[in-house]
Amino acid sequence: MQIRPYLAADEAAIIDLWQACGLTRPWNDPKKDIARKLTEQPELFLVGDVDGRPMASAMVGFDGHRGWVYYLAVHPDHQRRAHGRRLMAHAEQLLIERGCPKINLMVRTGNSKVIDFYRSLGYAQDEAVSLGKRLIPDL
Ligand SMILES: CC(C)(COP(=O)(O)OP(=O)(O)OC[C@H]1O[C@@H](n2cnc3c(N)ncnc32)[C@H](O)[C@@H]1OP(=O)(O)O)[C@@H](O)C(=O)NCCC(=O)NCCS
Numbered sequence: 347m348q349i350r351p352y353l354a355a356d357e358a359a360i361i362d363l364w365q366a367c368g369l370t371r372p373w374n375d376p377k378k379d380i381a382r383k384l385t386e387q388p389e390l391f392l393v394g395d396v397d398g399r400p401m402a403s404a405m406v407g408f409d410g411h412r413g414w415v416y417y418l419a420v421h422p423d424h425q426r427r428a429h430g431r432r433l434m435a436h437a438e439q440l441l442i443e444r445g446c447p448k449i450n451l452m453v454r455t456g457n458s459k460v461i462d463f464y465r466s467l468g469y470a471q472d473e474a475v476s477l478g479k480r481l482i483p484d485l
Contacts, residue, residue: 347402347429349436352380352391359400360393367419375484379405379417390440394420394433402429406437413441413449434467452476 352360361376370376383391387407394402401424405417415437420429441449450472453460461471 347394347396347424347432349392349394349433351389352384352393352403356393356400360403363400363403363419363421364417366421369417369419373480373484378484383407390437392433392436394429396421396424396429402433404433404437406440408441408444408446413437413444413446415449415451418451430463431467 357377357380360380361370364370364376380391383405390406390408392404392406393400396402401421403417403419404415407414407416415434418430418433420433438449449469451464451469453464
């Protein structure tokens with residue numbers, strides 16, 4: 347897998363990937379999510395190519411205090427080949443280079459396989475409750 351920044355030509359393939367991985371939700375418009383990311387640290391929106399085709403993604407950001415990772419995805423046909431591990435290692439390295447001291451990330455309740463994945467990478471559950479407030483409705 348070759349890891350590189352997202353390019354405009356990737357949009358349809360990345361949305362297909364997120365759908366194949368079950369990451370899209372009715373209240374999140376993936377096109378708007380991509381467009382917003384391209385206005386902030388676009389170089390941290392990572393794509394993994396397998397045989398020249400986008401098969402993995404990670405939307406990474408550093409807010410000045412913590413690093414965040416969204417839309418981590420490896421296409422189901424390519425899972426369990428260490429692509430997810432490599433993508434996260436790459437994301438961690440980019441954040442370390444920016445002086446970011448810690449990564450936070452959210453996993454939807456019940457997604458126990460992904461929790462096992464993150465635990466195998468050294469992530470642990472924080473004693474914190476995740477709260478959210480929608481500021482701009484997408485739909
Ligand atoms: C989470 C995800 C990115 C992992 O990608 P991957 O390339 O399959 O993961 P890796 O091959 O790098 O796995 C590394 C280790 O994580 C653990 N792991 C990965 N998938 C696992 C699973 N389904 N169940 C249990 N452990 C798992 C294993 O310890 C694995 O090492 P091993 O294969 O040597 O046993 C992938 O499953 C995915 O895209 N899932 C759907 C989208 C999603 O839910 N993303 C997270 C949003 S928060």
